[in-house]
Amino acid sequence: MAAPLEVIVSSDSSSQLWNCTVFDLHSGSSLLSYRGGNSSARTLTVLRGEFLLSAQFGKNFINVWEIQRKDQLQQKIVCPGVVTCLTASPNGLFLVAGVAESIYLWEVSTGKLLSVLGRHYQDITCLKFTDDSSHFISGGKDNLALVWRLCSVIQLDLNHTPEPRHILSRHSLPITDLHCGRMGAQARVATASLDQTVKVWELSSGELLLSVLFDVEIMSVTFDPCEYFLFCGGGDGNIFQVALCSQTLSRDRAFHSDTDGNHVFKGHRNLVTCLSVSMDGTLLLSGSHDESVRVWDINSKQSIRCLAHKGPVTNAVIVPAPAHMFLPDSRPAVALPRFSRHLHGSEGDGGESGEVCVRLGLCTQEEAETYLQKADRLNSLMNAVTDKSVFGDGENTKVRVAELEEEVQTLKKINKDLYDFSSQLLTKPT
Incomplete structure (x- = not known):
């Protein structure tokens, strides 16, 4: 059987059989399972397609598996909390x-701890990167979502405290989930909250584009790849599909099903903790505290597969199948180093003598040029090129100006002679 293009990676809180497992997206068959501990919510991630990482529930370490060695926990990254x-x-x-x-x-x-950011006032609940790795967004129980520019966080000046690029502060209760769309720094970001709203933001400006009010708490959120729809997992087990391309022009709206492409997926019996959409936008994956993961056909709104778990589902995501996942004899190109728990390699876990750590300098932290500034710069450049092509440069400019002035005087004289001739012709007695 050929290796699948996309797979489901999920985990639950019981960990009776395994920590996390891999299912085939289209058949639902179990392909791999990773053993050792259990995974807390919103901590399951694939690194470089070679490692699978998840944080141990209630503990201060991260479990690490080589993606193809399912039976052996390879490493534990100890964290400060x-x-x-x-x-x-x-x-x-x-x-x-x-x-x-x-x-x-x-x-x-290198495993070095580059930065510790402390702008949130309560526990952080979710973290997401943009698809170009230039920014990441953090959401917390303090009702705030912060947009961080990566180059400003890993700066060279250690005395400088990094500041978020934008502070998204329109929620009134803790943020439960967030999702970042495509297009890098031009992406749109969706944030879900216990205040029963989902808000869509423009990442580049930090402006609020849309706010949708529901009648239940929203625990998870995601876009489809084309960002035609917004999928929101409710605390009552329903999944709400919001059409982003509807004719409604209002920025604030309440969700009403069966209007303008809005629909409800019914099947879960408890809150929906995680959502993910396949690359072709036809399948929706959902995980719930009712101990099941469901695969939905988005067009028909029908549940086409239910994957039973032994406890409340903490993570469920559709990912492209890593190349090494089904090759038992493969090994990562570079092994993971020991990760530091303290900033700048204190406590003696820094690098070896003579090691050089390269970071982005302060010159990379300048504000990005706006479109108007870019247009003015290009216009000035075009004018300069035009002037140079007409007048030349250096000493030739004065010569060319003199020639043009002389030509202007000649044309003026010709024009005066024509005027005099015409006047004489018109005033000549018949």
Whole structure:
């Protein structure tokens, strides 16, 4: 059988049989399982397609498996406290974890702790990177979602305290989940909250684009790949599909099913903790506290498969199948180093003598050029090129100006002679 293009990776809180398991998206058959401990919610992540990571529930360490060695826990990354959320950058260079109200950022290649961010006032609940790894977003129990520019976080000046690029502060209760769309720094971000709303933001400006009010608490949220629809998992087990391309122009709206493409997926009996959509946008995956993971056909709104678990589902996501997952003899190209628990390698776990750590300098932290500034710069450049092509440059400019002035005087004289001739012709007696 050929290796699948996409697989389901899920975990539950009981861990009676395994920590997390891999299912075939289309057949529902179990392909792999990873043993050792259990995974807390919003901490399951794939690193570089070679490692599977998840934070141990209620403990201060992260479990690490080589993606193809399912039966053996390879490593434990010890953290300063209990990890509440975890994610890896899509380019595989950085690992970000939420520990209480702080964000810890590691460099994967060296294991060095690059930064500790403390702008949240309560525990962090979710973390997500943009698809180009340039930004990440954090949501917390303090009702805030913060947008961080990665280059400002891993800056060179250690005395400088990084500040978030935007503070998204329109929620009135803790944020339960967030999802970042495509297009890098131009992406749209959706945030879900216990205040029964889901809000859609523009990442580049931090502006609120849409706020949808529901009659239940929203525990999970995701877009489809084309961002035509917003899927919201409710505390009552229902999944709400919101049409983002409807004719409604209001920024604030209440959810009404069966209007403008809005629909409800019914099947779960308890709150929906996680949502994910396949790459082609036809299948929706949902995990719930009713101890099941369901696969839905989005067009028909029907549940086509139910994967039973032994406890409340904590993580369920559709991911492209890593190349090494089904090759038992393969090994990661680079092994993971020992991760530091303290900033800048204190406690003696820093690098070897002579090791050089390269970080982005302050020059990379300048504000991005706006479209108007870019247009003005290009217009000035075009004018300069035009002037140079007409007048030349250096000493030739004065010569060319003199020639043009002389030509203007000649034309003026010709024009005066024509005027005099015409006047004489018109005033000549017949």
